[in-house]
Amino acid sequence: MSFDLQHGAFSQSLAALPSALRFGSFLLLFGVIAQCLRAVYKRFGTHRNASRATTPQIKHVHSQTFPPSQRRLLASIDARFTPDKDDIDPSELSKSVLEMDADYRRADPKSFLFSGIRVGEVLALGDFPNYAALSEVPLPEPLEDFDINATLPRPYRPFRWPYHQTMAIQRMEPDYWIELESTYLNMVQHRLDIFAQYGKDVLRALPGSELACKELMEMVIQFLCARYPRQFSLEGRTFVNGIRGKNFDLDGGGDPLMFLLENVPEDFAIMLRDPETGSYRFRAGVICASTGWSLGTKIGLGLPGIHSPVPDYKEKMEMSMDRFFTKMPTNKPVQRGAWGFEVGQHLYVPPGHPELSRDVASDPSVRPEDLFFRVDWQTLRRLPLSGAIVFNFKAYFYPVAELRGEPYVPSLALKVVSDSKGNLLQYKKTAPLAHMLHPLLREFERHQMETGLMEADWEHRTLEENPFFPGWREKWTRQQAELGK
Numbered sequence: 001m002s003f004d005l006q007h008g009a010f011s012q013s014l015a016a017l018p019s020a021l022r023f024g025s026f027l028l029l030f031g032v033i034a035q036c037l038r039a040v041y042k043r044f045g046t047h048r049n050a051s052r053a054t055t056p057q058i059k060h061v062h063s064q065t066f067p068p069s070q071r072r073l074l075a076s077i078d079a080r081f082t083p084d085k086d087d088i089d090p091s092e093l094s095k096s097v098l099e100m101d102a103d104y105r106r107a108d109p110k111s112f113l114f115s116g117i118r119v120g121e122v123l124a125l126g127d128f129p130n131y132a133a134l135s136e137v138p139l140p141e142p143l144e145d146f147d148i149n150a151t152l153p154r155p156y157r158p159f160r161w162p163y164h165q166t167m168a169i170q171r172m173e174p175d176y177w178i179e180l181e182s183t184y185l186n187m188v189q190h191r192l193d194i195f196a197q198y199g200k201d202v203l204r205a206l207p208g209s210e211l212a213c214k215e216l217m218e219m220v221i222q223f224l225c226a227r228y229p230r231q232f233s234l235e236g237r238t239f240v241n242g243i244r245g246k247n248f249d250l251d252g253g254g255d256p257l258m259f260l261l262e263n264v265p266e267d268f269a270i271m272l273r274d275p276e277t278g279s280y281r282f283r284a285g286v287i288c289a290s291t292g293w294s295l296g297t298k299i300g301l302g303l304p305g306i307h308s309p310v311p312d313y314k315e316k317m318e319m320s321m322d323r324f325f326t327k328m329p330t331n332k333p334v335q336r337g338a339w340g341f342e343v344g345q346h347l348y349v350p351p352g353h354p355e356l357s358r359d360v361a362s363d364p365s366v367r368p369e370d371l372f373f374r375v376d377w378q379t380l381r382r383l384p385l386s387g388a389i390v391f392n393f394k395a396y397f398y399p400v401a402e403l404r405g406e407p408y409v410p411s412l413a414l415k416v417v418s419d420s421k422g423n424l425l426q427y428k429k430t431a432p433l434a435h436m437l438h439p440l441l442r443e444f445e446r447h448q449m450e451t452g453l454m455e456a457d458w459e460h461r462t463l464e465e466n467p468f469f470p471g472w473r474e475k476w477t478r479q480q481a482e483l484g485k
Contacts, residue, residue: 062278069116115387
């Protein structure tokens with residue numbers, strides 16, 4: 001059937017009608033056509049604009065989401081504050097929350113931090129408030145007889161099977177937020193040397209991170225003095241580091257991140273909430289133990305930008321990570337471990353470093369004793385006042401030979417580096433070492449079967465002791481006793 005209005009069958013039928021009916025039919029026809037055009041335009045013509053209109057909603061999906069506030073606890077640590085049991089309406093909080101790059105010291109005291117605490121309340125608390133009470137994370141048990149020269153790092157072995165790209169987090173052990181051991185002096189000096197060479201590529205703070213940096217420094221000081229009372233103390237406004245034999249004047253207006261660099265051989269990255277989107281961005285930190293990246297290449301980025309090289313991050317982890325960061329409570333810090341096999345003990349390998357392009361597969365000088373198992377033991381916690389999320393980690397290097405006597409560990413490691421997804425193994429960069437690492441792990445596996453450390457029919461799985469292994473504490477204690485002789 002033709003729809004030609006001049007020559008088709010429809011036109012001929014229309015001509016046979018009286019003029020009044022013809023006019024009404026034309027009106028009806030044009031009405032139908034107009035409705036169709038409107039429907040088509042609505043469906044297709046505005047598609048591009050509709051996409052633009054929905055983009056901000058996706059981008060700002062967390063703009064009204066704030067972490068659980070610790071404001072209710074202010075009255076419990078300071079009598080000047082009155083109990084406040086009512087939660088602050090997120091819509092009201094978003095109207096008066098401090099901008100991400102604003103210095104709290106110059107802000108309106110009535111304005112809010114995204115933690116739900118007012119700037120004036122933070123200023124009234126002053127220095128060194130009771131962070132354990134504010135965060136609901138207890139201070140560590142003191143190590144009265146701690147001997148740093150006879151202390152080894154715990155033997156972390158965070159292997160999992162099946163091995164998928166997940167956060168793989170556990171509840172943080174409050175006693176082990178910061179761990180000190182026998183490499184302390186050498187490692188602090190090594191990190192200072194790295195800073196002297198690379199400067200802002202390893203230590204930097206963007207505007208708006210002032211409170212979080214100060215808060216983190218004070219929490220670290222309280223932890224060190226509680227955990228290691230014979231090694232550290234706070235005398236008035238002077239921090240005494242007995243291991244280094246140095247005093248630090250906290251009234252001198254020094255950089256909190258420099259203080260951390262001088263006293264704690266761990267890395268810290270401070271993430272702040274962007275009030276525009278509700279997502280979190282890397283705004284300050286000190287990082288001297290990165291491989292293939294640096295603080296300088298990541299500062300200012302959000303979680304997707306930071307993790308862009310991580311396999312399956314966008315597909316499997318981005319949404320869950322965003323949700324986790326926006327809602328993470330202060331009283332539930334977590335821990336996890338990242339690992340890899342490396343030649344040597346290279347703490348800081350930034351982009352362009354010769355070690356990144358080294359062809360270890362064809363290097364005849366590389367021997368089995370040069371292989372190390374590296375673990376970056378990480379914790380993640382929210383600070384109670386600023387609301388910042390602090391990611392801190394410490395790199396440990398264990399000779400691969402250490403794995404030989406650890407039940408199930410060599411077999412589990414071999415399974416992971418042999419049978420995991422290709423993109424995960426490529427990210428771990430295990431292929432260049434496979435010719436040496438795989439035979440070594442197989443020999444360790446065979447040894448354990450012959451000596452009864454592992455059953456011949458054992459099925460690969462994540463160990464119940466994860467991130468450790470059966471008998472780890474006995475081995476750790478024995479090795480430390482030998483070190484202290």
